[in-house]
Amino acid sequence: MEDNQTQIPIDYVTFSKTIPHHYPYECMGLILILIYIFMYITGNTTNKKLALKFVSTTYDCFKTNFAFLGVTNKENGPLLQSISSNSFGFIAQGRNNLNCFAVTIDLKKRQDLLSMLFFSFIWPEKDTITIDIPIAATPQPICFALIKKRDAKSYKEANIDLKYLCEKLFIDKIEDNLTLVTLGEGKEPLTTIFDSKICQALKKYDKQIQNIHFTDQKKLLPNPYHLGATLINIESIEDYTEFIQLILQIIDKIASFKLSQSA
Numbered sequence: 001m002e003d004n005q006t007q008i009p010i011d012y013v014t015f016s017k018t019i020p021h022h023y024p025y026e027c028m029g030l031i032l033i034l035i036y037i038f039m040y041i042t043g044n045t046t047n048k049k050l051a052l053k054f055v056s057t058t059y060d061c062f063k064t065n066f067a068f069l070g071v072t073n074k075e076n077g078p079l080l081q082s083i084s085s086n087s088f089g090f091i092a093q094g095r096n097n098l099n100c101f102a103v104t105i106d107l108k109k110r111q112d113l114l115s116m117l118f119f120s121f122i123w124p125e126k127d128t129i130t131i132d133i134p135i136a137a138t139p140q141p142i143c144f145a146l147i148k149k150r151d152a153k154s155y156k157e158a159n160i161d162l163k164y165l166c167e168k169l170f171i172d173k174i175e176d177n178l179t180l181v182t183l184g185e186g187k188e189p190l191t192t193i194f195d196s197k198i199c200q201a202l203k204k205y206d207k208q209i210q211n212i213h214f215t216d217q218k219k220l221l222p223n224p225y226h227l228g229a230t231l232i233n234i235e236s237i238e239d240y241t242e243f244i245q246l247i248l249q250i251i252d253k254i255a256s257f258k259l260s261q262s263a
Contacts, residue, residue: 043110044085050127050235051088051105055079057239065248066101067094085111095248097255099134106130127234128210131247135225137255144184144193145213146174152181161217173199178206188260193253201246208233214254227251 069092071081081089090103108125147155156162166183184190210230218224
């Protein structure tokens, strides 16, 4: 028995064009989901590349100066620890004058659509690298900070050692080379530690340096003999090696510094 029903061919092109008119909200939702997935994948990839660039450009420098690299202290262990999609950690150990060289890389939430499109206008994010170095040696009494001018007042108020012990100082070698405010207890440590060679080298990272802060205050802070440094706008940095070498030189100068009898 023949089937008398006539099959009507479907025009898929016309059908697809009518979908947005019949299902506008569903289509908008699907588009947002696709955009979110795209942002998540590309954002994660970009952040990983920025974090890996730090490790790849500084690996030889760290390998030369430290006995152990990475978060596990194993020879073939991971060098970089993924704390979150936009935060990474790195640590190096086994060198004179310091306990460890800890690095935290905090990047923009590029994988988060809401953060990039909306929240960034209210609370702008920056790609930053924070360095924390507990000093193993027991240096002379030294407390100082080099800070971006726009952040000097708030940074001093937020750090009790700077607030009560340090004042703004004018150091020719620093003022002539860097756009940073100098806070310290006295000029002698700063003029000795930050010689012309170091100041000229730091000039290369002048736009990225947010602060370099050393304190020796046992009573005021839980981590005495500690050097911290923060870099911002790191996308423009192609190689971090020279900056790491400079930080190590500053550490060695702090450890070997001796106050003069007239100080």
